Amino acid sequence: MKLYCLSGHPTLPCNILKFKSTTIMLDCGLDMTSTLNFLPLPLVQSPRLSNLPSWSLKDGNAYLDKELKECSGHVFVDSVPEFCLPETELIDMSTVDVILISNYHCMMALPYITEHTGFTGTVYATEPTLQIGRLLMEELVNFIERVPKAQSASLWKNKDVQRLLPSPLKDAVEVSTWRRCYSMQEVNSALSKIQLVGYSQKIELFGAVQVTPLSSGYALGSSNWVIQSHYEKVSYVSGSSLLTTHPQPMDQASLKNSDVLLLTGLTQIPTANPDGMVGEFCSNLALTVRNGGNVLVPCYPSGVIYDLLECLYQYIDSAGLSNVPFYFISPVANSSLEFSQIFAEWLCHNKQTKVYLPEPPFPHAELIQTNKLKHYPSIHGDFSNDFRQPCVVFTGHPSLRFGDVVHFLELWGKSSLNTVIFTEPDFSYLDALAPYQPLAMKCIYCPIDTRLNFIQVSKLLKEVQPLHVVCPEQYTQPPPTQSHRMDLMIDCQPPAMSYRRAEVLALPFKRRYEKIEIMPELADSLVPMEIKPGISLATVSAVLHTKDNKHVLQPPPRSTQPTSGKKRKRVSDDIPDCKVLKPLLSGSIPVEQFVQTLEKHGFSDIKVEDTAKGHIVLLQEAETLIQIEEDSTHIICDNDEMLRVRLRDLVLKFLQKF
């Protein structure tokens, strides 16, 4: 059993598991932090961004001046932003049988894999994962395509050139694999390969293994996966949460008794408690608006935003914010808000019961109805007519490199009355803000990451007790900035195996058993014999039939009397030779009794020697040795077949036959 690790990002995993005869890709995350090296794509012509000075090498060589621009003391690539793909060289993607998706954030690299690698398999995901994943991809494509940029920079990627660049460009990894965003056509084609599954549904893969999605509690339709054969179980835990937010709670019980538990997608901010962060978010929002400032919340169009809106729904009245407009701007804003209301079966119990009242499960419906929350596909069009300040704007993209958020940062960045509040933990907020400096706007960082923290992981591992844990290397040591926090790492016994990008791990367990079915008529013919209390044995003669990874023992064909007994059968004949078998023996030979028996049968001058493995009975007179060991007995006599047979029969008296 092998694990091919294609992504080094612990929360955007992409691994391939080779298990029995199957090749299973686990998630297909896309690392978008690479976009932080690029200049933002302004929605409205920005004089500041379009007139940036070019950056040239120290020797004055200016051939990079079209590609690299200097902005706020940093150097950025002036090009269409590019993403860091999972490793594709490690394994031939055309051999991948299936891709299991755990949540909508972990499928963003899917079009790159399904469309350009020869992949011919099936993708499994839940319905909300597919629908919201589609929205995220659609938003991404839309953000990038609506600001067409002619230029695609590639010179800087040259290894010899990259070495000479300032940080962080110099240290960017795998730049040669960075790719531009996919098109909507590729998205559609990739998503068409998805087959929908429900929680706890058992999916057979070629009869060899069974895969089952389990609720993971993190997002709408998010799942962990159990991959099992009859005697082996691998659990894949990715992006799970034990907090009570909108999705169905995590199913922990089904993860028990795993041989290997692959653990990814833990919280990215282990020291921040989501409750405290929500409090911080609300109070900063209220204080800014009170002082006449605007609040900008860079976010994804789905996920935490539902919880934030719910929290604000309860909060705005107490904070006297009833008259402050909330704007949600995204090409998929409408779909996201509406989709969330129709996936009742994937929601937590409280929200499910609302549906029967009937009420919309999320209160943002009421916010929309009362005009407190308004949503627009972009800043163009209706929004510009309705726009009223001070206000709160939720918009993407959290990287601050594309999407409507770029416009608001340009618009509001100069006033210290305004605040940008970062809630998504995927990007370093300082890096995200780098091209906008100097910024007068206040910046508040309250990352809300509901995924498991290390305390919860340690409880989970105690509860489900896997034999081995495998996780990204980042989880096996404290975060570099808090090296003394030994609690911020996975602590389990035996220690977790760690992986990093482009590594192949041999998983630490061997398959020892295979299940074989016995046909009823064959079972009927067996005559078990009890050899120990509770243990019975029977010999079986049968034909082993293997098809689709299922093994069946069938009764042997009736041995047709050979027409000519002398004719030798062909070796290639697939019906095995059913000759009469010698009986199988079991039991042990008690040496003292055996010696007594020998004496009774007239042997004299018997000596017994103890050896490391058993005993040697010496019949000195007959010059014969009987070696009795745990699993063998040898009679060594000098060509006296009669004597050997006599002795053999005496030995056999002590053994059971069947």
Next chain:
Amino acid sequence: MDPECSRLLPALCAVLADPRQPMTDDTCLEKLLDWFKTVTETESSLLLLQENPCLVELLSQALKFQDVSSRILSFSLRLAGIFAAQENCFQFLQQGELLLGLFGEAGPLGLPAWNVPSVRSGWIQGLCSLAKHPSAEQFLVDCGAVDTIFSLQGDSSLFVASAASQLLVQVLSLSIQGRATPHLGSSDGDWPSCAQSIVGYLEESLRSGATPQITQALKVLTTTFGRCHHSWTEALWMRLSPLVTCLLEKDTVPTAHSLADLFLSMARSPTFGSSDCDLWVTLAQTLSCLSPTQAGPLALGILKLHVCPQALKTQAFDVLLQPLACVLEAAAQVPGSSGLPDGTGSNPTMADALLASTSSCAALLCQSLAHLGELQALPHSPRPWPQVLLLEATVMTLRFCSGSAVPISSVGGRLCGILASCIRVQRAALDFLGMLSQGTGACPQESVTQVFAILLEYLRSPESSPTVLKKAFQATLRWLLSMSKACGSNNPDPHTQPFLRELFPVMQKRLCNPCWEVRDSALEFLTHLTTHWGGQPDFRQALLASDVPELTQQLLQDPEAYVRASAVTAMGQLASQGLHATPSGPEHPGAKQKSLPQELLHILSLDSEGFPRRAVMQVFTQWLQDGHPAMAEDLEQFMARVFQVVSRDLDWEVRVQGLELARVFLAQTLGPPDCPYAVALPAATPPTSPAEVLRTLGRVQLLEFAFRALFDCDRPVAQKSCDLLLLLRARTAPGGGLQGAECNPEAVTVEAALRAWQAGEQGQPLGELVPEVVVAILRTLDLEGLQATLAESSDHVEQSPRSLLQDMLAAVGALGGHEADCY
């Protein structure tokens, strides 16, 4: 006994004995037992039984166990015990073999009813009451009760087990004290037989090696030494001490808690405290061999003893300090530099206990902090008190919890992980930190700076949970107060000012928190702050430069009632100090804002919850007392409006508050009382005439409110109003002065209206309250009589034994007169 009760008793006994009329209310039976206990304290039980044969019948009825409910059986057992506590009555009951029937082996022991814990408990309590005289001891031995008590010690019901243990102590003490035994030695023959069997049982239990048995035996000993201070207890200890000290020699002491209790109970007893039995040595040995968590309560107990060798106290104090010493040592860059007793280095068990798990670490630290806090408050707290080091250790604990500590040692690293975001420890440490603010005189500046830094960190951190934050607010307040006390009010402390500047931005954020508990505790904190520092220019400047006053005003509309109440109080305090937000400030030009008194009046009239309305009344009273300018402006009209609203309030506490406001207003209107010894104030306002006063009171509707409240269905309101009117009468109609107008027709109308009000018809208009009429009414009303009636508790009638008996009879419908209803 009251003859009326005597008359009711037979019927009641019949009801109790009748299995067809189950008594469902246990509390009645309890009250009945209490009553019998009181009666037998003053009267002869024997006489009582002879005069009321129904009682004996009831008890004998209980002997027919099949017919009796477990409730009545338990009751009868306890009742029999109460009667048999007097020796002659005991003899009387014994003659009829009643007691043997109830408590002996032929009693309920073998019956299914014995499975009911209340029956077993009744049996024990009966014997407990009974075991008061020598005859009783013999009875206990004869009926074999002692063995049953032994077995009941391990009863599944904790109440029964504990009562059995108490009973055993009582029997032991009865048995020994009954004899004038000159000397109790270690041989069995010296001890009375009953005592011997108990002591033998204790010895056997202590030897058994089974934790439950040992614990039971230790509990019996603890109670014995706690209760009996005779010299025989010493003999008992001499006999058992080898077995008890043996328990300490095991690797882990399983009964540590009970052992500690035992030794402490002995140390508190005058018999042992002063004697030379090696108690102090044993205590020292126990301290050193118990685990850190087990030793904590013992150490605290030792430190609380009045008589105790100093060396032992020092050892005990070290035990309590050790966990904190470990924390300091874990944080220190150089090992052993903490200055507190050696922590981890010399005491590996302490380090193990701290580093084993979050729960054990939290338990140990919380225990240590709580114990030290308790000690610090004692008048005889241990000396020398390591104030500075305790401060450092507490601050360090809090830093470990918040994750802001950056330890170098591996122990520190592990402690950091264990304590990270541990709310329990955070609360305990903040509590203790607050306590440490007392006696800061010797604190170096550096420590104080550290304290304020950690407090600010906790107040600021979004990770602080609401309860932790509340504790942080409390600790902050205590430190600010103690700093200002130390420096004097005119001398601002060098720490306070920069701290306050940092504090208000934090407060702003807290007042906007979505969690109402946070907003509430922030408002409470603000109120306290303003009360103490509202007059200080620096404080005023920092406060007014922030948004805090506006945010507080906004919270008057909070959805949570508690928050609104706290906001009202805070606004009241801010306004008292002239610190509230000015209405229609430049930022909100369009907003139409009411003045604060109007806004509070609005809350008083319309808020659906009681808390904000009560808070409003308190604020108004405070303002009136302080002569707040907001009230001075058109006071009469405002008061009239308040009294009108408050008299219709549904919450009696609000009405009481209203009457308090009325009292203050009245006192101010009347002016200072004519005291012959009072120093005449030079610029005192000319005394107002009684008629003028009454006219004013009438105008502000105070009189109508007070009269209405006089007949309020809630007693405290009526009482308060009665007091108020008595004061008014004393000052305006003290016999002479204004002539009453008894025959005034208006007075007649008012009186008629008042009578109607008293009868519950509050709708009747009162008529015009001209001064003459008021005086007449005040004189006519029997205010003293009313006051006396109201002073009696409302259930004085219902609490009489007669009423109890009647109630019980009525409950089963046995009070005659209803038969006729059956058609």
